[in-house]
Amino acid sequence: MRPEAQTGHLPVSQSPAVHLPVLYTQVLEGLRVIENGRYLDGTFGRGGHARGVLSQLGAEGRLLVMDKDPDAIAVAQRDFAPDPRVSIFRGSFAQLLQWDETVAGLDGVLFDLGVSSPQLDVAERGFSFGKDGPLDMRMDPDNGQSAAEWINHADEQAIADVLWAYGEERQSRRIARAIVARRQKQPFARTAELAELIASVMPRGKDKIHPATRSFQAIRIHINRELADLEAGLDAAVERLKPGGRLAVISFHSLEDRIVKQYMNRLAKAPPANRRLPEAVAFVPTLDLIGGAIKATDEELAANPRARSAVLRVAQKREAGA
Template sequence: MASASAAPPSQHVPVLWAPVLDGLAVKPAGTYLDGTFGRGGHARGVLAQLGPEGRLLVMDKDPEAIRVANALAADDARVRVRQASFATLGEWPEAAGGLDGVLFDLGVSSPQLDEAARGFSFRNDGPLDMRMDPTQGMSAAEFVNTADEAEIARVLWVHGEERQSRRIAKAIVARRAERVFERTGDLADVIAKLLGRGDGKTHPATRSFQAIRIHVNAELDDLVAGLEAAERALKVGGRLAVISFHSLEDRIAKQFINERAKAPPSNRRAVVEVAFTPRLRDVSGAIKADEAELAANPRARSAVLRVAEKLAVPGAAA
């Protein structure tokens, strides 16, 4: 049985691999859910620590990720697979018996970024899609070609924290009146021409692409729903591990844990003080990649891991 200090799978380098496995504190007979299977790096780490009675439940929106997960399940009877957002984990009967650990590795995966046909990256020109599941919902092209200027600006500001959101939205609407957007490179060029190339370290379209991707995949709404579903599904003593890659995601995860782990500031004006009962224990605070991991995997630089443990609440079902 592998330990968390063992080397990660060679075919894919999962971010914060050892800290995730340490945080989950895998029990050999436990049931664990990986809500973002990707190519299975973290999942295989959990599986290596499970005994014959253990179970690994994996979810993902991405059909290619599910193909890889099904191949894993075909070779290992301990694995169960469901193609869906982790926001719906509470609807999966396999998870109804209670979970000993839940992992969310948020954002877009390296294979998705590297495959131009998925349309996630402006660095590799491809169809302007960006959907985790290409068969569901509105594509990025549909959004930028049909949404009104105010809605585009709102999405860029709220989901991308893009200060030039209004200027970019105006430029998008003006350009699509001449010719609709179909390619990632086309949208990136319009934004770059408007904003300039800056210092060259960060492409000027970075925040806009992030914002549009988050919007078309409903990522932040899914995260809120997924965290609540995970808390309900976890057994007492079960662990929740969340890897975030930008401040919006991390803020949601941090607030979710803090609200359940720490008493709110006292309100002197309150007639009756409401007693606070913690439902989670903050196990780790913010964990980031060390220098060795950053040297091997520069994409880990923005990753933040938070781990919480579910506590027993008097009068509540375990």
């Protein structure tokens, strides 16, 4: 009898039904879970994908879960810690090489990028322009600079650069100028204040998205170092994968997906030859691509509109020298 049965906890695989996460079936198919394998979910969230992986593991299988959000870790501790097959680590997946549990190698790694639905839905976390709350945006609220601290102190050029680079916001300079002018009168403290300011200076177009969408995305990415963490996490994941192990990454916007696609391609495909240069060392691929960009089905989109922008890419690590 497992410990969770003795303590009154249900095994994770028998937990009450929860809303399935984005691309749930496709992720499990992509990871191709083996019964006694060792898997890492680098973005636990509320454990939807992790439950699916654990349900396919046998008694000797292992599930390692990570998240830098303390609320996510609290859920993991409550629902998963009683299962002896599970280990939990609070931190970014960029730190996975620092976790001793990964040293033995991994049969699969999952990164589900971006902000989670619980983070968006809780106004106090400060991620949503649609729900007024403190202007925070930190996935780990115990570390780093909040969005308000950054917005109220960064110079105009730095703000414009972030909005352009991470939000692809064409009006980045106009918005940055308005932010600096407004904070001189009163510092920003709430999400609604920033969203209203951005909306007030944005030209009215045909685009149906809120005028603050791109700016909020950009600030969140900057505050949480999301793209730098992604690049470090991809390197770490491939280093820890065993030959035959699989890497699955879900992206929600083009900046993330571009990094993932180019990274996988770089390790899977030889670069174009240049006839003017001497022949370089023969290219030895590290990864094999498993299909292309995988997106949600019409059925999933009908049930969960947030899946519309999700893109899953999967790659498998090759045997050394294969």
